[in-house]
Amino acid sequence: MVEISDPGDPRLADYRDLRDVELRKSLEAEHGLFLAEGEKVVRRSVEAGYAPRSFLMAPRWLDGLGDLLATTDAPCYVLSEALIEQVTGFHVHRGALASLHRRPLASVEEVLAGARSVLVLEDLVDHTNVGAIFRSGAALGFDAVLLAPRCADPLYRRSIKVGMGAVFTTPWTRLPDWYDALPDLARRGFTTVALTLSADSVPIEEAVDGVDRLALVLGSEGHGLSSRWEASSERRAIIPMRAGIDSLNVAAATAVACYVATRR
Amino acid sequence: MVEISDPGDPRLADYRDLRDVELRKSLEAEHGLFLAEGEKVVRRSVEAGYAPRSFLMAPRWLDGLGDLLATTDAPCYVLSEALIEQVTGFHVHRGALASLHRRPLASVEEVLAGARSVLVLEDLVDHTNVGAIFRSGAALGFDAVLLAPRCADPLYRRSIKVGMGAVFTTPWTRLPDWYDALPDLARRGFTTVALTLSADSVPIEEAVDGVDRLALVLGSEGHGLSSRWEASSERRAIIPMRAGIDSLNVAAATAVACYVATRR
CATH class of the missing domain: 3.30.1330.30 (Ribosomal protein L30/S12)
Incomplete structure (x- = not known):
């Protein structure tokens, strides 16, 4: 003292x-x-x-x-x-x-060991959103989080605070490679489902139906997913919304998607 | 200019x-x-x-x-x-x-006319949460919002911004009376379902099952619902969560509850 x-x-x-x-x-x-x-x-x-x-x-x-x-x-x-x-x-x-x-980052293998449901965040830049997503993921049954190289730091003070410390108890790491991240997850036995408004997106309930190991992929607040990640994910999904509404906040959309995915 | x-x-x-x-x-x-x-x-x-x-x-x-x-x-x-x-x-x-x-506040009658699903916010003090809830409610199929006398202002700059202007298109007003607000909604034909951790809370899917006109009731970020509102709502519901996790952020919980309720 x-x-x-x-x-x-x-x-x-x-x-x-x-x-x-x-x-x-x-x-x-x-x-x-x-x-x-x-x-x-x-x-x-x-x-x-x-x-x-x-x-x-x-x-x-x-x-x-x-x-x-x-x-x-x-x-x-x-x-x-x-x-x-x-x-x-x-x-x-x-x-x-x-x-x-800080501690050395875990390897992707370590983070995925035993995980059935993982969140994969591309370039989210807002610490509040990153924290909120860690918190919702932990509460709603997700086991781990993977971050693209340019995603905001989950150990930044604001992320930790909004996440109520979920970053301490949820296994997470940085993906070393952005370009092949999703095909790599597929090779490891995960079905990659990207939350994105594309022409072939299906409602999230349908997209996760029957999936065993799930990687739920989320893009940035402003621009959404990169075209590379949108194209290299195996399935694309939306949260069905009222006509005329453009979007949900990414943290709200993630909470809904986690809730639905955990009940698959 | x-x-x-x-x-x-x-x-x-x-x-x-x-x-x-x-x-x-x-x-x-x-x-x-x-x-x-x-x-x-x-x-x-x-x-x-x-x-x-x-x-x-x-x-x-x-x-x-x-x-x-x-x-x-x-x-x-x-x-x-x-x-x-x-x-x-x-x-x-x-x-x-x-x-x-600003415009004169609408009456409760006007706001509820034709509404099938309404959000009722008790003493939320955070403008960000109020804005996020308006946005999620609008996107996920809710028709109107009622605010307890001490709930934060949805026309405050930060609420509007986070809500992406949903407050402009969603009918809303202040409840004139806090004490009898929920019994009054019941008299108007709404089933009041409070999101709260009480001994008799049931999962949200079960709580809204078969409900026609729904009033989904949400309490403050810190202390939750008042005991008066908890006791005077007809049903109490939870979002099922992983064991050992204390809570979701109120905006995330609301998004999940709206999603589930809209599918009732």
Whole structure:
């Protein structure tokens, strides 16, 4: 427990300018760290076995996390909420943060071992959507998540928070290869079903009917799936919608698709 | 078309400090206005019949909305993107804004006329969730939305944006009375089904089975439904989830429930 009263203290470097997405991306990559925010998510990160580098807390959050802090040698920096706001650049509503070490990415083999239903995310750029999809996938019976090389980071603070820590308990990794990712999944015994508005798309219930190992493929918020992934998936599916409505949000569509797929 | 180069120009009063939620709430209430953001949403607001007070645009958005601007006498203030940021307090990615007149709220009778499936939101406080729920409801076959007195404003800029303007085309209103809202819906011939984790909750498919006029009732993000609404709804339902997972995000749960309910 280390009380700090100088917001410029170099020990707080992991926690600076949390709203500056570009700065955070390079800082977190260079140091191999990620941040967990909020009592519940901080707890889940440590309980999932991620090694903490340090904690940053306002005094009133110490009690709730006392048992967790007792399990680790990592320093806990204690600052007033006003100082936390100076360091991080915003008001941390649930004034508990942790900086944790990232782990080496798992191999695709490891992530797929034993999985029957996996989500495959192409170039989703919005951390909120990535987090929401991890959460829905975990709740609705999906076993693993694969990310295309340009998909947003699921260990980014915002992804973790929206996902309520589902990224800690769901096996996931990056796909090393974008171009052949879906044929590769097919070779591994997965039926690839892409959620996309194409001419031969069928309702999702029909697309997953009778499928054993399922890879549900999702494209970016704006442009949808790449033509390569659309063409190289074995089946294309839609969520049936009311006439005249253009689309569902990708996180909402994923929740519906996961619900339907889990009942196949 | 009015070019403005002074960010302090009083004609820009409708567009000030868009990130200051409390200030915006009182300003919008006092003046009976709301803001639409982004080319698509601005277009939908006017096409839905809301009367514009004014528009605020960066020069490059004029072309895309030229046809719409030609239909109205409301002034269009043209500012550089840097000046727009000074006025609004943030970088407007899609540099088109409109300020529009609110309309008197419809009566509950009007909103329910002809509706077979309605969403009833209790105290959702997050504008993003309210917007996402309007969008999913519209896409997945719901006809109307009723809001408890303390539910967040669906005409708040963020709600409209996330909902992609679904609030303009979906009949909605405020419930005048919180306490008897659900018994009142039952008297009007709706079966009230609350999405809530209670001891007698049944899977959503079972809860909506055979229901003709359906009122799907949703509680707040944090605390869920009030005990009054939980007890005064006729049926209680859950989205079946994997063991050990506590909950879905309310917007994801709503999307699943709407999908299932529309297939009843």
